[in-house]
Amino acid sequence: MHDDVKNLFKEKGLRITPQRLEIWNIVKKMDTHPATEDVFELVRKRFSNISFDTVYRTLTLFEKFGIIKKVHYFTNRTLYDTNLAPHHHFVCMRCRKIIDFTWEDMDNTDIPEYVKSMGKPDSIYVEIRGICKECLKKESRSKSKKKLKSQT
Ligand SMILES: [Zn+2]
Ligand SMILES: [Zn+2]
CATH class of the missing domain: 3.30.1490 (Dna Ligase; domain 1)
Structure with a gap:
């Protein structure tokens, strides 16, 4: 599984960092279309120093590279979908x-x-x-x- 992620990142030309891998694993595990806030709460458990901004930027980057999708709903919150x-x-x-x-x-x-x-x-x-x-x-x-x- 871990190698799959690394291959995916490589294939897309995304630099691999431990934080990025963690964020990816979290998003992938959540099948609930998480908001940035939800992902941030979980990433913080392992990377206590990570900022909300980093998580936000990472998710935006993932979206730009086409490995997650944005979903918009009634709230102004952006939700992400890993089911492509x-x-x-x-x-x-x-x-x-x-x-x-x-x-x-x-x-x-x-x-x-x-x-x-x-x-x-x-x-x-x-x-x-x-x-x-x-x-x-x-x-x-x-x-x-x-x-x-x-x-x-
Ligand atoms: Zn319900
Ligand atoms: Zn969906």
């Missing part, structure tokens, strides 16, 4: 979690002519907004608690 394969997002409106999914039928859908007339479409990206499983569970739990309370 074409995929869609399920966005939880409650906890703001973003879950990747693939949808082959959608990818192969014919783009309507009137959309094609707007320009040259390149790819289809679907964002489904809703409430994730975990949040639904929490919701039903707190509801049943309330029910119990009202009965007593």
Whole structure:
């Protein structure tokens, strides 16, 4: 795994530093589309002296070299995506979690002519907004608690 990273960096022409490797490993391990703040918190555990700015610049660099992608959501925070394969997002409106999914039928859908007339479409990206499983569970739990309370 470690060699893979080094090869990837080399291939892209990115200089390898221990901090960069650590940041990469952290981002890669998080499958939650982390914000710079999230990555910073984790990197600090090993590199206590690292500055927020360094993490920010490293992530920007990774993006420039095409090894991560930027995702923008309702907040002004920039989130990063390490999944470079074409995929869609399920966005939880409650906890703001973003879950990747693939949808082959959608990818192969014919783009309507009137959309094609707007320009040259390149790819289809679907964002489904809703409430994730975990949040639904929490919701039903707190509801049943309330029910119990009202009965007593
Ligand atoms: Zn949620
Ligand atoms: Zn994603």
